[in-house]
Amino acid sequence: MAADSIAVPLPRTESRSLLLDWLCTVDHKKIGMMYIVYALIFLVIMGCEAILMRIQLARPESTFLSADAFNRLFTMHGTTGIFFVAMPILIGFGNYFVPLMIGARDMAFPRLNAFSFWMTAFGGILLYASFFTGGSLLHGGDAPAVGWFAYAPLTSPAFSPGHGTDFWNLSLLLAGIGSIGAAVNFIATVLCMRCPGMTLGKMPLFAWMNLVTGGLILVAISPLTAAQLMLMADRFLGGHFFDPAAGGQPVMWMHFFWIFGHPEVYVLIIPSFAFISEVLPVFSRKAIFGYPAMVAATAGIGFVSLGVWAHHLFTVGMPSYGNAFFVLTTMVVAVPTGIKIFNWLATMWGGKIRFATPMLFCIGFLFQFLIGGLTGVMLATAPFDWQLNNSYFVVAHFHYIIVGGILFAIFAAFYYWFPKMTGRMLSEKLGKWHFWIFVLGFHLTFDFMHVPGLLGMPRRVYTYQAGRGWGVWNMISSIGVIFQAAAILIFVYNIVHSYFRGALAGNDPWDAWTLEWATTSPPAEYNFSSVPAVRSRRPLWDIKHPEDPDWKYE
Amino acid sequence: MRKFRLRVWLWRAGRACVAALCSASAVFAAATPAPFSPTNIFAPDSTPARSIFRISAFVLEITGAIFVVVFSLLAYAVIKYREPKDDDGHEPAQVYGSNQMELAWTVLPVLIVVVLFLSTAQVIHRVQDARAPADALQVTAVGHQFWWEYRYPQYNFSTANELHVPISDPGHAVPTYLGLLSADVDHSFWVPRLAGKTDLIPNHPNTTWIDPHQTGIFLGQCAQFCGTAHANMLLRVYVQSPDDFQSWVHEQEQPAVNDPSTAAGRALFVAKACFACHTIRGTMAAGKVGPDLTHLMSRDTIAAGILPNTPENLRKWIQDPPAMKEGALMPKVDMTDEQLTQITAYLETLK
Ligand SMILES: [Cu+2]
Numbered sequence: 035m036a037a038d039s040i041a042v043p044l045p046r047t048e049s050r051s052l053l054l055d056w057l058c059t060v061d062h063k064k065i066g067m068m069y070i071v072y073a074l075i076f077l078v079i080m081g082c083e084a085i086l087m088r089i090q091l092a093r094p095e096s097t098f099l100s101a102d103a104f105n106r107l108f109t110m111h112g113t114t115g116i117f118f119v120a121m122p123i124l125i126g127f128g129n130y131f132v133p134l135m136i137g138a139r140d141m142a143f144p145r146l147n148a149f150s151f152w153m154t155a156f157g158g159i160l161l162y163a164s165f166f167t168g169g170s171l172l173h174g175g176d177a178p179a180v181g182w183f184a185y186a187p188l189t190s191p192a193f194s195p196g197h198g199t200d201f202w203n204l205s206l207l208l209a210g211i212g213s214i215g216a217a218v219n220f221i222a223t224v225l226c227m228r229c230p231g232m233t234l235g236k237m238p239l240f241a242w243m244n245l246v247t248g249g250l251i252l253v254a255i256s257p258l259t260a261a262q263l264m265l266m267a268d269r270f271l272g273g274h275f276f277d278p279a280a281g282g283q284p285v286m287w288m289h290f291f292w293i294f295g296h297p298e299v300y301v302l303i304i305p306s307f308a309f310i311s312e313v314l315p316v317f318s319r320k321a322i323f324g325y326p327a328m329v330a331a332t333a334g335i336g337f338v339s340l341g342v343w344a345h346h347l348f349t350v351g352m353p354s355y356g357n358a359f360f361v362l363t364t365m366v367v368a369v370p371t372g373i374k375i376f377n378w379l380a381t382m383w384g385g386k387i388r389f390a391t392p393m394l395f396c397i398g399f400l401f402q403f404l405i406g407g408l409t410g411v412m413l414a415t416a417p418f419d420w421q422l423n424n425s426y427f428v429v430a431h432f433h434y435i436i437v438g439g440i441l442f443a444i445f446a447a448f449y450y451w452f453p454k455m456t457g458r459m460l461s462e463k464l465g466k467w468h469f470w471i472f473v474l475g476f477h478l479t480f481d482f483m484h485v486p487g488l489l490g491m492p493r494r495v496y497t498y499q500a501g502r503g504w505g506v507w508n509m510i511s512s513i514g515v516i517f518q519a520a521a522i523l524i525f526v527y528n529i530v531h532s533y534f535r536g537a538l539a540g541n542d543p544w545d546a547w548t549l550e551w552a553t554t555s556p557p558a559e560y561n562f563s564s565v566p567a568v569r570s571r572r573p574l575w576d577i578k579h580p581e582d583p584d585w586k587y588e
Numbered sequence: 589m590r591k592f593r594l595r596v597w598l599w600r601a602g603r604a605c606v607a608a609l610c611s612a613s614a615v616f617a618a619a620t621p622a623p624f625s626p627t628n629i630f631a632p633d634s635t636p637a638r639s640i641f642r643i644s645a646f647v648l649e650i651t652g653a654i655f656v657v658v659f660s661l662l663a664y665a666v667i668k669y670r671e672p673k674d675d676d677g678h679e680p681a682q683v684y685g686s687n688q689m690e691l692a693w694t695v696l697p698v699l700i701v702v703v704l705f706l707s708t709a710q711v712i713h714r715v716q717d718a719r720a721p722a723d724a725l726q727v728t729a730v731g732h733q734f735w736w737e738y739r740y741p742q743y744n745f746s747t748a749n750e751l752h753v754p755i756s757d758p759g760h761a762v763p764t765y766l767g768l769l770s771a772d773v774d775h776s777f778w779v780p781r782l783a784g785k786t787d788l789i790p791n792h793p794n795t796t797w798i799d800p801h802q803t804g805i806f807l808g809q810c811a812q813f814c815g816t817a818h819a820n821m822l823l824r825v826y827v828q829s830p831d832d833f834q835s836w837v838h839e840q841e842q843p844a845v846n847d848p849s850t851a852a853g854r855a856l857f858v859a860k861a862c863f864a865c866h867t868i869r870g871t872m873a874a875g876k877v878g879p880d881l882t883h884l885m886s887r888d889t890i891a892a893g894i895l896p897n898t899p900e901n902l903r904k905w906i907q908d909p910p911a912m913k914e915g916a917l918m919p920k921v922d923m924t925d926e927q928l929t930q931i932t933a934y935l936e937t938l939k
């Protein structure tokens with residue numbers, strides 16, 4: 035074993051137990067890891083919820099689950115997926131790698147960082163406590179059954195007695211505070227902690243995209259928090275914000291929710307873009323094509339995404355010019371998104387593509403994100419949406435983005451950065467099995483899920499009638515889940531196995547170009563023994579190619 | 589020998605498949621009036637649904653073309669630019685960008701967006717801003733957890749779960765304009781072959797319209813999650829010829845039949861508090877919580893379309909509604925078998 039590739043042991047100043055070490059840490063890398071592990075646990079939980087639902091829906095008029103149990107499951111599945119899987123995992127990677135990539139020793143506010151994580155963590159635990167209160171566990175205890183967007187007035191005490199809705203409300207309030215803390219931290223870190231020489235224009239796209247995400251979280255979470263406080267007032271203090279009998283407006287909740295909800299989509303997809311923008315160039319062996327255009331497109335998407343929320347409300351009876359306005363803004367988002375796809379393609383063009391597992395997931399991302407984007411254009415066409423809204427077509431569409439896009443990008447990130455985080459490589463062989471089986475399962479489930487939507491099947495139905503022509507498609511979707519679950523098992527096994535037995539990674543296993551690869555794997559607590567200075571966007575390229583450095587061209 | 593057997597086997601399997609396909613499609617065609625499904629959005633039969641269908645097809649063509657182009661580029665890049673096995677280890681030429689290219693793939697999508705937006709806006713206007721002609725049929729649909737109330741203000745009666753409207757042929761257009769209200773939470777009215785969906789939201793009256801071009805039964809269901817039994821809140825629209833529709837209206841306008849032979853059941857309807865929730869015109873029952881039962885027996889189904897309206901189903905329903913439809917808001921009322929028979933017999937006279 036080469037001595038130079040073994041991780042430098044962390045210097046210990048005091049002798050704390052390992053557990054206490056993690057619980058009290060303010061190190062951005064440990065916090066990042068905790069976010070990621072926490073999210074992985076919830077990923078498995080939400081996957082189990084999905085499996086139960088897919089068993090129920092595989093056949094018409096099935097009696098596997100009760101209506102209440104099913105309604106609780108889809109509420110928990112959606113809420114968990116957005117707030118306790120996707121957000122923490124993306125924030126976790128950001129936490130770990132933003133400081134490393136900009137040559138900083140930690141996030142700007144390490145204590146706030148720990149506070150944010152624990153808020154999010156308590157949020158998830160609180161949400162799941164609902165299963166163990168109220169009624170029988172078999173029917174989902176007192177878990178919320180209002181859908182992840184919790185439309186009023188279904189959330190009022192009259193229609194949602196018990197405390198399921200309160201669990202939903204309070205846990206998301208907590209998680210929201212955590213997200214806002216993380217956002218403040220990202221913004222401050224990126225703006226104030228860059229190493230010498232790293233101007234904004236020389237920052238890796240990863241940092242840029244996390245900066246935009248931070249900005250979006252700040253403006254998007256607040257309306258949700260405001261609406262949740264109103265809901266709390268309605269439920270506990272006799273408020274009437276959403277109470278129609280007292281002149282309250284249920285439609286107002288919808289607007290508040292989606293003013294949060296749509297930018298939230300970009301809070302999830304922009305960090306995924308960040309992963310792709312780092313991984314794809316390295317495995318194409320080329321610099322990212324059109325860096326300034328990528329930055330502009332990211333900022334553009336962030337900006338426009340604040341003005342599109344009502345495309346979720348084409349069926350609530352807005353006036354025709356209101357509908358037309360949101361059609362326009364939503365379609366405009368396609369332009370910067372297209373720019374990104376074309377720049378990624380151009381990055382691959384003329385390169386020497388290496389099909390290691392991270393790259394496979396990137397290519398899967400590109401393919402599926404393309405399709406998910408195009409079905410998005412269909413949904414943006416308000417009249418088409420009058421048919422598709424709230425149907426299984428929408429469910430298929432957003433799973434294409436969230437699983438086919440975001441989750442694929444997350445897998446790419448895992449295979450790419452795991453060596454840096456642990457000092458060990460993930461098995462390439464298992465990685466390829468993981469990729470291909472997951473691709474198969476994904477397409478079985480979600481390609482065929484579009485069809486029942488086109489044939490009139492609404493979402494959130496725990497059962498459906500035979501004779502509607504929906505059975506076959508649902509059966510195929512359910513079968514796909516078996517493959518997805520198998521692939522996830524392989525992935526989890528790969529992580530656990532490689533953590534202990536994987537091949538040693540060394541500092542720079544992928545021959546990459548950004549600063550995190552200049553330090554040890556895993557990095558020491560202080561990240562860099564001396565703060566690096568950079569002259570271009572790819573400091574390691576400059577070192578490796580002194581005859582032809584990047585800074586000559588930028 | 590082996591080969592021969594294999595061929596026989598293949599031939600048999602093929603024949604079985606063809607036979608299965610034929611019979612399956614025959615069953616399919618007989619069971620469903622529209623291709624694939626009775627709620628297929630691509631089998632429109634009313635003006636709004638047709639306008640939606642046309643713009644949808646247009647968008648599908650454009651997005652399909654974009655897919656083919658971008659996918660081909662991706663596939664080409666992946667195949668053409670894979671690292672060769674005997675690679676020399678040199679990095680490829682580094683290209684940092686090109687303003688002309690960026691301009692090209694910005695302007696082209698902008699043009700596509702402009703075209704898509706203009707054609708979409710036109711359809712929105714045409715469907716949403718259509719004015720009701722003076723002789724249009726007006727119906728108010730009220731969403732309840734978990735059934736539909738239909739009021740016919742021009743005729744002064746209301747019914748439940750089965751909406752009857754006249755056919756609207758091009759020669760004599762009689763569109764139906766639906767006012768959409770909610771008695772409790774959000775619902776959504778979606779009969780895919782007649783129109784896109786529109787939500788029923790408390791404190792936020794909406795409208796939609798349909799002008800079916802064919803007689804028959806059109807299906808759909810509530811499309812906004814509204815609680816436990818959301819999945820069992822089905823929609824049925826009966827499109828009738830003008831004469832049939834008029835005679836249906838005439839029937840519905842009559843007060844309930846009063847058959848003295850079922851007086852016992854009628855008394856039970858009051859004694860068991862059914863009257864507090866249900867209306868039977870011509871009797872003292874004027875409740876508004878549940879469906880109007882004045883002409884219950886004129887309906888094909890009960891419980892918002894999930895059960896055929898047969899004497900057995902009716903009896904089972906009254907015996908224990910939440911057992912037939914989880915979450916239904918009609919309580920189980922304790923009754924002896926005899927009382928159950930009497931009350932069912934009474935309801936069966938409500939033609
Ligand atoms: Cu959106």
Ligand SMILES: [Cu+2]
Binds near residue numbers: 812
């Ligand atoms: Cu409903």
